[in-house]
Amino acid sequence: MKFKQITLFNVEKLTFKQGDVIYLQGDNGSGKSTLMKILAGLITPSEGQIISQGFAPKSWWQPDSLLGKAVYLHQHPYLFEGSVKYNLTYALNQLKTPASERNERMHQAINMAQLEDLLNHNASDLSGGERQRLAIARAWIIQPKLLMLDEPISNMDKQSQRLVLAMINQLKLDGTGLLISSHQICGLTALCQQHWHIKQRTIHTSMHVPTAETVHQTNTTELHYGTTD
């Protein structure tokens, strides 16, 4: 991927599928959001291609078969003008399941995200944490096959973090493929089973997700080298 002839990252091959729960790490500006947008079909890579398998073929009016199936959730999510309820109902209308099932799913989403008291509030009046909870609840209703969460718990208090973690865990149990970026090693990264790290303009993949202990050990070692030099 390049912007104006400057290479952001270069990778031979990456595979992201349902059931994967991947922690995406990288410094500011390394290209995490860009990678997620590419995988959601929102932008195209400067070279190479995205091969999507197992998705319904796109209709003539759709620009990409990934859209709606592989969803990218921005850290400041876009919400529709209107109430919280309207935002959730809009998502519900995308489902092809019977009305009773859809209503059941809507109630589960409201309950999980603890949005009961906010249903009639205007979405534009919500706090950052409430917006993120609504956006994940809306994504959960749609049941995407792949979901990319860009810094989903940054700037959240502990209670909102707990709720969002529970929702992400529910998506994991449902088999949604998750690619999650975070600058912190925390409860969120503990849910992950794979690690992608954008470093030195390439993407390193591993089945070992860093934990608070391994990061602490690495930092201590670096500090030790620093003092002996």
Ligand SMILES: Nc1ncnc2c1ncn2[C@@H]1O[C@H](COP(=O)(O)OP(=O)(O)OP(=O)(O)O)[C@@H](O)[C@H]1O
């Ligand atoms: N449309 C664009 N045109 C030109 N440059 C862009 C464009 N989109 C992103 N960039 C640049 O690409 C780089 C990577 O951006 P990106 O948002 O993917 O990084 P990130 O790893 O998600 O960063 P952060 O951790 O700060 O959110 C940045 O230097 C950004 O300015």
